[in-house]
Amino acid sequence: MKITKFLKTKGILLTTRNKEFYFLLIPSCIIILLFSFYPLLRGVYLGFTNYKFGVNKELIFTGLDNFFILFKDRLFLQSLGVTVKWVFFNVFFLYIAGFFIALLLNVDIKFKEIFRCLTLVPWVIAPVVRGLMWRFFYNPSYGVINVILKNMGIIDNNINWLGSYEYALPAAIFVNVWSTTPFVAVALLAGLQTIDLQLYEASSIDGANIFQKFIYITLPQLKVISITIIILLSIWTINAFDIVYVLTGGGPGGTTNLPMLLAYNEAFKYGRPGYAAAIGNFVLLFVIFGLGFSYLISKNRKEKL
């Protein structure tokens, strides 16, 4: 009895007066536990087994075996290299582009709402459609990209953007940056609007120019939100699937084969879900690392306040 009382005062168990609330909470809890929480744990576990679809073999716990195979798997090692480039350049350009647009949208001008609306357009489009659209624009013979670049005199001959070892990854990165920039811009714009304008006024009196204001006021004020955004973007880009699946399907020659594409193929094409889950676990390590890092930062900030 003492334990339940303790749990109630701590808000872990509901108090008797609030019992009726159980009925409202239970359906969602059961559904989440059964179809989200359990599958997640099970998925992590499967990464340590030899589980295969369509084979009536016993499920055997194989420990770290899958990981040892992973690090001898040429496809996976290649995918790791691709992933490093994919995440780095995506996050880098997303942050720069998002910041740039946020600064522009923060200036007090007419038609601000219209511009804000227009920059959000990619958001409205389903990820698959974004990928399909750009596949059309990248078309080697009559795609808009080739036509525009040729008219501008930047290239002489048509480029097979998605079909070449050299350009497929940059082309895919461009599409992902284009489609995720609205999120970064809006998040940073929200951050910009929380900055106390008096800081800028005070620095004006001290004779600071626009660049000094940016470096000594804007950037430090946005430090926390920037770190959060960068961590979130890193996690999202390492988990990316839709756009690249549609654009290149991982090719050519595996040059855009991100871990989730690899895992999807392993599980649902080659019937090796155990191995696929091991790839998922590997990515999970980075996700946990990122989340832990952002948790520490937010805790640190709260202590300072």
Added chain:
Amino acid sequence: MLNKQKREIIKKTLVYFLLIIVSLIMAFPLVFMFSTALKSPKEIASTDLTIIPSTITYDNFHEVFYETRLVTGLLNSFKVATLTAIIASTLSLSAGYTLARIKFTGTSILQIWIVVSQTFPLILIIIPLFIILRTLGLLNQHPGLVLVYVVWAIPFSTWMLKGYVQAVPVEIEDAALIDGCSRFKMLYKILLPIIKPGIVATSLFAFILGWQEFFFALVVLRIPEKTTLPVLLTRFIGLEGMARWGPLAAASLVATLPALVVFLVFQKHFISGLMGGAVKQ
């Protein structure tokens, strides 16, 4: 003084100029898709860049509606998205209400679960889910996909609705309860009408999620008659990567329409909600 005014004008002109370029890059693809949908195959394959088609044709739309599975895909998507919206917002409403009204650890668990469901590799969840759905006989069935979407939408929907409920003073509820109204009757008669906008917003969020989602649909619905729009659209691209772009553009536009309408109608609401969320981070 004049110098300062001049500088202000130059600054604003520069900002306008840059914003126009940014808007072009962000919005041009959709405009160009629209124009492609109205072009003839010959004009699509030409290297002259035209925004307004020289001859406007509705053949592409005619073709996708009458000669492809688009209508089936539309109906499938509509069914899945609508069911997702109804079930997810009902469950989220009761959960969100509870978390808004009582002090309970559930709130922090919910917060953690929102982060988890947004960041964990989906492959880890989908493999066991695939097995569960197969065991339940729900693979290749719309209810199976709806189940997956509902589970996925609940954390965030609950969070949204919790916010809307918290904005309603609890005194209103207490007054009704003291007058002898039962809690469920009070919820139905008093709270629901007040938070209607929140319920609409949450339902739309879940609907768009169901309408646009690709990965789960790809895994769960593996027969053509059952597939939802996003998966169907990828089938427009043939084996050799050869695609018939006119019909594809037309079908893509049709697929984009619901989210576009929702966005245009709720634009202000949407952006402020999002910015509010971003600041709280």
